[in-house]
Amino acid sequence: MTTGGPETMSQQSAGSGRRVAVIGGGITGLSAAQRLISSDPSVTVVLFEATERFGGIIRTEQSDGFLMELGPDSFITNKPGGIQLCDDIGFSEELIPTDGEFRRSLVLRKGKPQLVPEGFMLMAPAKPWKIATTPVLSVAGKIRLLREAFVRPKNNPDEDESLADFVRRRFGRQALDRLVQPLVGGIYTSDPEKLSLKATLPRFIEMEQQYGSVIRATLTEQRRKKEGQSEAESGSGARYGLFATPRNGLGSLIDRVVETLRQSDRVTLRSNTAASSLSRNPVGDGTAGSSWKVSLANVPDEVFDAVILTLPTYKAADLLHDDRYTDLAQALRAIEYASSAVVVTTHRISDFRHSLDAFGLVVPAIENRKVLAVSFTSRKFPGRAPEGHVLLRTFVGGAMQPELLEQSDSEITEFVHQELSAMLGMTATPAFSQVVRYRRAMPQYHVGHLARVAEIERLAVPHMGLHLAGSAYFGVGLPDSIASGRAAADQILHDS
Ligand SMILES: Cc1cc2nc3c(=O)[nH]c(=O)nc-3n(C[C@H](O)[C@H](O)[C@H](O)COP(=O)(O)OP(=O)(O)OC[C@H]3O[C@@H](n4cnc5c(N)ncnc54)[C@H](O)[C@@H]3O)c2cc1C
Numbered sequence: 001m002t003t004g005g006p007e008t009m010s011q012q013s014a015g016s017g018r019r020v021a022v023i024g025g026g027i028t029g030l031s032a033a034q035r036l037i038s039s040d041p042s043v044t045v046v047l048f049e050a051t052e053r054f055g056g057i058i059r060t061e062q063s064d065g066f067l068m069e070l071g072p073d074s075f076i077t078n079k080p081g082g083i084q085l086c087d088d089i090g091f092s093e094e095l096i097p098t099d100g101e102f103r104r105s106l107v108l109r110k111g112k113p114q115l116v117p118e119g120f121m122l123m124a125p126a127k128p129w130k131i132a133t134t135p136v137l138s139v140a141g142k143i144r145l146l147r148e149a150f151v152r153p154k155n156n157p158d159e160d161e162s163l164a165d166f167v168r169r170r171f172g173r174q175a176l177d178r179l180v181q182p183l184v185g186g187i188y189t190s191d192p193e194k195l196s197l198k199a200t201l202p203r204f205i206e207m208e209q210q211y212g213s214v215i216r217a218t219l220t221e222q223r224r225k226k227e228g229q230s231e232a233e234s235g236s237g238a239r240y241g242l243f244a245t246p247r248n249g250l251g252s253l254i255d256r257v258v259e260t261l262r263q264s265d266r267v268t269l270r271s272n273t274a275a276s277s278l279s280r281n282p283v284g285d286g287t288a289g290s291s292w293k294v295s296l297a298n299v300p301d302e303v304f305d306a307v308i309l310t311l312p313t314y315k316a317a318d319l320l321h322d323d324r325y326t327d328l329a330q331a332l333r334a335i336e337y338a339s340s341a342v343v344v345t346t347h348r349i350s351d352f353r354h355s356l357d358a359f360g361l362v363v364p365a366i367e368n369r370k371v372l373a374v375s376f377t378s379r380k381f382p383g384r385a386p387e388g389h390v391l392l393r394t395f396v397g398g399a400m401q402p403e404l405l406e407q408s409d410s411e412i413t414e415f416v417h418q419e420l421s422a423m424l425g426m427t428a429t430p431a432f433s434q435v436v437r438y439r440r441a442m443p444q445y446h447v448g449h450l451a452r453v454a455e456i457e458r459l460a461v462p463h464m465g466l467h468l469a470g471s472a473y474f475g476v477g478l479p480d481s482i483a484s485g486r487a488a489a490d491q492i493l494h495d496s
Pocket residue numbers: 023024025026027028029048049050051054055056057058071072073074075076273274275276310311312315340342438441442469470471476477478479481
């Protein structure tokens with residue numbers, strides 16, 4: 001059942017430039033397709049998406065006046081991918097910043113929400129004097145954290161180190177357990193003992209090496225910013241604030257990209273079409289040719305000049321059946337993934353004893369609760385809940401508590417309600433609760449991650465025309481995923 005072969009290929013390519021397959025219709029695949037057609041007027045693209053909808057992990061729903069993000073809810077703007085995509089499709093006007101009124105975070109300490117010290121960015125205390133008054137750390141913990149300014153840098157900076165080792169070494173155990181683990185864990189849903197600092201937050205290694213200390217680096221950079229010397233560094237972040245999201249939710253960004261692609265007669269979007277395998281298309285004598293054959297369930301195979309594979313690495317590996325790809329597939333499978341669930345709930349604000357006057361609450365593992373974090377979504381961005389109401393998103397599972405996801409939706413809902421009551425004083429059952437599961441959706445950048453990715457890149461080199469993109473390689477967030485899709489597109493155009 002193949003339409004492949006060299007004749008088919010040359011017919012398909014004649015006069016129409018390169019023909020590219022994009023596999024996966026999440027934000028990475030859509031961004032890659034958009035970049036291809038906007039950069040080269042002769043390229044044609046077919047995008048294959050297994051499900052009936054585009055957007056992958058991104059999903060926005062509206063109900064009873066609530067705008068609910070079931071997956072991601074915003075993106076960071078000091079990485080360029082998200083802003084570049086929005087600029088390219090004329091969508092930038094839709095972006096809104098976070099609401100300044102509630103711009104603070106809470107961390108649970110002995111069962112009670114406390115303010116994260118003002119200016120504390122993941123692990124860098126931008127206002128060290130604010131550490132002095134926080135109830136989150138003991139006196140000894142505060143002294144140890146501030147002593148970071150005098151801790152000598154590591155001798156062998158090139159050696160990868162876990163986030164936990166770095167923070168213990170520089171800031172002490174309390175800072176790790178009570179602040180950094182929950183703040184960083186909330187982003188990566190990872191075990192900090194395994195998380196590679198080099199692959200996730202390399203800036204802190206640079207700070208240590210360049211300035212001798214993270215605190216000293218932070219203070220110096222702040223001073224420079226104030227003196228107006230660091231305009232370039234603030235980049236697009238200055239245009240929008242640190243986080244942005246579309247007014248009508250991330251789903252509206254997906255809708256706009258899909259609409260842009262549909263307007264082009266050089267793009268075919270094929271939903272409900274899963275790719276089942278990928279291999280070099282054989283030439284007449286049976287040897288592998290230079291084009292790629294994409295096999296599809298229940299429909300004829302298709303042949304392309306190049307392929308951008310945007311699936312999670314274990315799914316990408318599943319497509320590479322042929323013996324020629326065994327090593328590459330094995331290397332792809334070496335990247336681990338964590339599962340999590342988001343529990344979306346809607347409430348009246350008056351149903352909480354806590355004022356919920358923050359962007360959210362992070363929960364340290366040492367507190368032994370069943371949730372990782374609660375995002376007060378409607379406090380972060382306007383237009384997410386009707387007046388007098390609040391929309392919460394509670395995160396469950398991750399690498400640290402995978403066993404919780406074995407429970408049923410109603411069990412998860414029940415323990416989330418109990419946790420919201422215990423931690424935030426919820427006094428009435430939410431009007432609406434929905435559990436959204438993300439099975440093996442979050443790549444884990446374990447120590448050695450960059451070496452693993454370098455090995456994948458090395459093994460992919462002989463397979464000209466095959467490009468890998470997505471959140472598994474150089475950054476887990478939306479801007480990195482978008483940037484990786486765009487980079488794959490640029491590479492194909494560069495190679496042609
Ligand atoms: C719960 C959660 C919350 C997050 N929150 C944020 C956030 O707030 N901000 C942020 O920046 N990042 C966030 N992220 C990360 C962000 O969601 C990812 O970086 C991004 O969505 C990855 O997009 P993708 O297109 O690479 O993958 P996906 O969205 O997973 O898309 C892959 C697509 O491939 C399709 N597919 C699978 N198999 C096949 C096949 N065989 N053939 C064809 N198609 C196939 C799938 O159906 C899917 O549509 C979050 C992630 C999770 C899990």
